[in-house]
Amino acid sequence: MNAPQLSLAIREAMLTADPSAKVMATRNLVRRWRAGELAFAFDHPMPDVPARPEKPELLPPNAMPKRGRGGSERGRIALLHALAHIEFVAIDLALDAAGRFGAAMGRAFVDDWLSVAADESMHYALLARRLRTLGSFYGAMPAHDGLWDAARETAHDVAARLAVVPMVLEARALDVTPMTVERFLAAGDERSARVLQRILDDEIRHVRFGTKHFSAVCEIRGESPPDAWKTLVAQHFRGAIKPPFNDSARRSAGLSLDFMAGVA
Template identity: 65%
Template sequence: MTSVAAAIAGVLATGDPRAKIAAARKVARDWRLGRLDWRFDTPMPDRPARPAEPELLPPSAMPRRGKGSQHGRIALVHAIAHIEFAAIDLAFDIAGRFGGTFPRAFTDDWLAVGADEAMHFALLDRRLHALGSRYGALPAHDGLWEAAGDTAHDPLARLAVVPMVLEARGLDVTPATLARVEAAGDAPTARILRRILSDEVRHVAAGTRWFEFGCAERGFDPQATWQKLVTQHFRGTIKGPFNDSARDSAGLTREYYAAIAR
């Protein structure tokens, strides 16, 4: 029987967006149906495969998005689609890289998250086509995978930075984005954003739950450990405004982030 690690590595080695969606869904389904063996015998690549487009730029070199225009709406949907595309690899990588150090339920959670991210990307890619564009038509940045590279050595650091900082930031900013989209009368994009926001609460909850599990195993205080790891491994700043209610629903209480927020 194929190992789950080998199947995950296959997702990470797939660059074409539509093929990656199909691979991600198949691995998540095969795992759920017991068709993959819980073995971690295949190393994860340092970087996942990427399509020829979009052009990847440093975050500081990204062009500003216009607001209110059709081009601005396309740029917004494209930016979110790119985040979701990268999130597919982030979810599968954390399962394949660190699954052997956690109980089997860890793999259950992160392959389910990866399937969610693939679904989000598929919805946004379809929306881009409806708006007369496509994924890859605009440049994007590679900041999300930089965070993965910085935390590839430590599961607690990865959990602290990716789901508990980067994805939690989505809980903070998506409601305002959703309000702007609704005000512009773009109901199809609004429906997608509402689905993403709902799913992100579960994703942040999974990150927080497994972070606390790992801290308990090591005898670490979770809030103090999170603050230390974020200070060491996150290149940005923790800044509000915060969606405290959504964060609380995910178990990411103010005791984690208030002390280091700006």
């Protein structure tokens, strides 16, 4: 009997709306993949839009209410909720990368992005649990779907996807998370700070996966990785890349000064 296709398992996880069920579906498919129970086959297309729960309400980014910087408990809860939403969407971003580009990119690429999906599932679960401890829950506040806009914009090209999602959006977390950790520590919220530090440590590895595979694609295409990255970011990223940069974390993730020269 033939093993179930990896692409079908990924598609089913992406079309799971309930956050807890999505986490379990993602963990299960990663476990089955690592155990050799899913075939390296991609006959099932990835959904254009993943399933989403009824809550949180999704608003345009410019319609989102302002939140504090993490000094008050209310501000910390709002920030944790925003981060939980980012990690929830990041599960689908990682799954989509594996399912959409895995056939062309190979098993090592799939291994890396399913590992990222498992990490993002764990990050979401940690943040959701922390929200509950603080008397709130994921879905209690509105959120925006700007992250998935990046997936739509780059669905046609693996290099564009890697340039924008891990090498811009996730790399931004390397810059801002240390300051957020310090604010939570200053407010006496050590438990949240530990969660954020764990996420930061994993995000360095995620960005490194992005730079590694991006550089491999550029080598095949005969392009300079820093030059190609800047071109693709200009074409497919609607925001601005602004300092300050966490230079040490970016270097650890493979984003050398050659990449960052002239972008801000």
